[in-house]
Amino acid sequence: MNSSKNRFFVNTEFDLDIIRNVLKKNFLFALLIIAFFGALSFLYLRYTKPVYQSQMVIQIDNEDQGANVLDLKNVNNDGNISKEIELLRSQFLFEEALKRLNLEVSHFAKGEFLTEERYTQSQFQVQLFKLNEPDLYNLPIYFYKDNSNQYKIKYNYKGKEYIEEVFLNQAHKNEFFHIFIKSENEEVLKRDINDNELYFVFNNTQSLMARLHGDLTIAPLDVKAKSILISYRSNNAHLSQDICNAVGESFFDYDDHLQQESSEKILKFINAQLDSLNKELILSRNALTEFQRRENLSDLENIESNLSAKVNTLENELEKLKIEHQDLKRIKTEINNSPRSTEVYKLLPVLIEKSYQNALKDQIETLFSKLEQRENLLYTVTEESRTITQLDKKISADIEITNKIINALEEKTAERIDFLENEVKEARSQFFSIPDKKMELSRLKNKQDLNEKYYTSLNEKKVAYAISNAGYTSENKVLSKALLNSTPVEPNKFQIYYTYFILGILLALLFLFFKYVSYDELNNLGDLEKLAQNQMNILGSIPFQNSDSPHSQLVVHNNPKSYLSEAFRGIRSNLKFINPEAKTIAISSSISGEGKTFVALNLSAILAMSGKRVVILDLDLRKPKVHLGVSLDNKLGVSDFLSQNCTLEECINKDVIPNLDVITAGSIPPNPSELILSKYLTELIENLKTKYDYVLIDNPPVGIVSDGVQLLHDADIPIYIFKANYSKRQFIKRVLELKEIQKIKSINLLLNGVEQRNSKYGYGYGYGYGYTADQKKNRRFKK
Template structure:
């Protein structure tokens, strides 16, 4: 059905620009809830303040180390192309080592971090204590222990104390399986008191407490943490990163509530890190010293034996020096014996090296320099293999065997070991050849010795053996001293740049940021709550929203009747509500132009929206104008007009329609001039059928002829059907909505009347307007219930208290 042709509203009644209205509505919608927004903001700030006040501050402790690369070994450039060089210590590997579990556990063990102490303030907020503790706890980790839960220690006097379990559940540490702990609620039974120095022992706990400076009445809480669990915790908390992409300086940071403990832990971690590196570096020197000690243990006995024989033989035979010929033979033989001893040491070294390589005992490799071997190839291979093995141990502490770095280093170890084993086998063959040649030359000289006198020959044999052992002994002593000097001179290639230092300002909580977040959170919560509340609101509040959705003009708005008088037009003519009805009356000249008599119908979607209130006061506003007005109560199911005027509903329109009584006999006069009323009368059993009779049409024709203005108070069109039949008797139809009472779905009832019900000349009125959505209640329409023109003209405009206060302040 086509839309009805509504009259064009003149310029004074046109709304302002849409964008301005929308922005004003949005801003005003939040502004009118400013107390809620302020409260939420204050709560957010208060929550942030309390969080800052009672949260344990966390400090950042930082240190740094320099990672330096080892210089290339002699001959290393020969193996770059074949992949036999070790993976040098790079930044990524060093980061992995510093964050390794093994390093963390060793640092914890050396610091003795297995007991954490706490104290509580008046608000029962715990704070960790580290230095200057009043007591010490010596834990027996070879016994079962309750960990990850607090115990309370109360000092009774200088010699005794009491222990209490504070938590309901603990973890049980088993020394036989330290990496796995079970939860337990089986708490130990403590004695009433213990003496300091006495062992506190039950089935699940064992430790001793020593009094350092505790006073009677002191209460401490402490927690036992095994090294494995603590190492895992601290391993995760350590952050290691280079200061930039190109630098080999690593920054180590650690966040902790106890600055001194953080500094001690980081310093100890760096010490352990450097000591580990030094131990790996000293391993080659230690292997060399051990090899020399094994050789010396046999040479020392031989040297003492031949020294004794030489002295006895000289004493018994009274011969002390060789002849000139014997001396020359001895010198030649001595040189050969020295070369033979050196060659045998080399051979023994090569055989030992071969054994180590065959048995994969790479940790025991000895440098070739110990035997005087200057072969750069072997020297480089042994050094490279030692470094590769050390690097593998370092990486294996933090990475699995399937890690690409570990797999790569294993591949290089295999290649280097293969090359070294081939070199060793070749060296053994060459050394055996040299040794055989030396033995041949010695045999020749021994034939010359046989030509000497027997006494001199025997002296030469004994002195020869003594000299050989003495030379070997002195040589080994020299090499041992060199190895010890080398070990003592070893230094870690990496170094501590900055020792640990804690920041003065905590990194958590960030007080100003938290205050800003609290402020923003309060604002966002309040604004979000208002937005969601409005979005989920099913009641009509926004006049502009109502106007957009209905398919007919919103002709007026009626403000809230704060006086609770059902007839404010008659009893309070200066009220803003009265002015609202006057404005609607004025608009009738545009709705039905060039017409002296009006029949106006009021209805709504359901009961309670104020159609009777609007009908009564609309009739009243016309009666005050001097027009002869009739108010008809056509709501036969739920009549209310009689109550409003203090009349008896003994007869009315139902009486006329059911008994044939003339309508003139049921008209009741009111105490107000020009205002008559026809009540609904007794409630009939069939109200819908009564109003559709032909007699009702005749009555309406007569009434329209007798009165200038007829106001029809009809039933809710959303609940009953007879109202649709009454539209044909009216000149103008008003559909009443009530702010914050009518549902938004009721808008569709009005739209259906227009589109499908055939209703024409129907307009909407918003009743009980009391929630200001930012339009000024009439600014866009000019209908009187507006703050813009209200001050000084209407008596009982009820402004919010804060607007009244502002008004008084301005005045």
């Protein structure tokens, strides 16, 4: 019977009346949605900690002016800032930066909802001298004033609560820690204590790193200009500024330290070589001087030039090869002793002017490049990582190749030395006729000259590097220093308000749209006409009636000239055009609350006021209401008569108003359907038709039960009631079912509770014209 009742109705038509009704009923709720989101945005901004950001811009510019003067390659600057960026991001440098700040103790103020880190803005400052218990790190220690106006600290340690009296600007020492509490303005401190809950915590490096390092951002600003952006975010603007500046300063200091350390190692290596050559030079010089003094050979004639030149040339080359052979061993030793040190690149000065310079230079430079790459990676990964392991394998392979090259060069040099020694031996054999003293003198001079030559050459290299190192200056610049930013970057008030406002509007519009498309209420006769599809008669409309009574009341007799009375007179006139000979009028609706009892009472009263004898029959046996509308008791009625518990005369309430009798529903029976469908009811109605001009039947709602369907079918005029802004549009389907399935030929529709401005039919009284489906264009009822 009511299968259509649960179907979801979707409104697909554009109707301004529906829009007006939806706005009228839901506009306040839509505004509440927008206001709710406005309140949410306010609460979000009110109870969200602000985030402040400070930024610092630095420029990397390490220029080797000495290398430019000497036309040497600048090994300190390769034009890449990736190494510097990784160093700035590293935990090592951030830890160095934190050491520059006073963060041994953090100060907090706990409000009703938020906790604020005060940093240097705290009204009291705690200086930590000594902490004996590491477990006290990160433990809140509350600072307050008790009822006796004494300053106290309170903390819980290992399940025990400690409360100790402290004094401002005095040291406080106990078994756990030694601190000093100071305050510059005690009056402001007292107000702060009254407004907030103050406490402090001791910080260790690990907790500070874990809490602060994640808010640091390092990004290249311009790779070509080698500019880097250092950014830090914090809930405290001063802390953000100080950390930003501390990171930049720590980077500059560490960069200078690395350069100084590298320079010292290179100069130390060169000085060691010079010391070794200097000793050789002194020995050769002393030997030559001693020999000349002992043998008195200062005035020796020149030895034959060609033989002497040959010997000198061979010996010079031999000595040079021996030195190269010795240097090869030294290079091999340095590489094998420190296979992972980037200082291998500092061996390049030893290769200068060596015969094997080209053979080893590229290999050592390649090795240095990978060692430097390894050192850079260690800023971000551990030595056990896969990347470092693979790189170590490549470095080991390069070292092995380098050793093979050196071994080959050693073998080649040794062969050449053997060859030259044989050549020198052969040349000397030609001097057997030359006195041994002349030969010895020549040998000593050659050794002296050779030592002086190499000492001078290495000293020149030392001077050249010293000039290069002196000319190397760190031109790192601060392009933009971190400033105190008192305007929070988060949350953005405008963005938050705008976003929440738009969300509120969208949700409110979505809500109104949903109410519109799901709007399933009848508003006026125009809606009823459209839904009836010209298949049923429209009797008219009844204006909305304000009433304090919870039940339908008989009211038209009290004010016969009211809009309501005029509306019912119009309905009465339309009924005459539908069926002038009608005796029975059955009134029903889809559900309770649509006003069928109200219409039955007042329509019967209007008919009675016109001089007709009228009786109302209350057949809504489950929820009878007619007796309430006319202030009667319900002791005897239809159910009692049909059950043959009383006579008809005992059931009739005479002259409720002149010409109007009422038969109430009577006792509520256990079997209302059987009583309504019994032959006794038919006989009762036929009997009443002989006594009255009109018999009005208040049917049960046929949208809920089917008891009254047959009565609608048998009535001379069946009336179906709808209520404006209450009845659902899909209820019309039930009426169509009655017409098609139950073969009720002429169903007459009446719209109750119409607001006057919504009435499209009538002259302002709230009632309208009625017409049949077949007579819509050609016939009109009485106005």
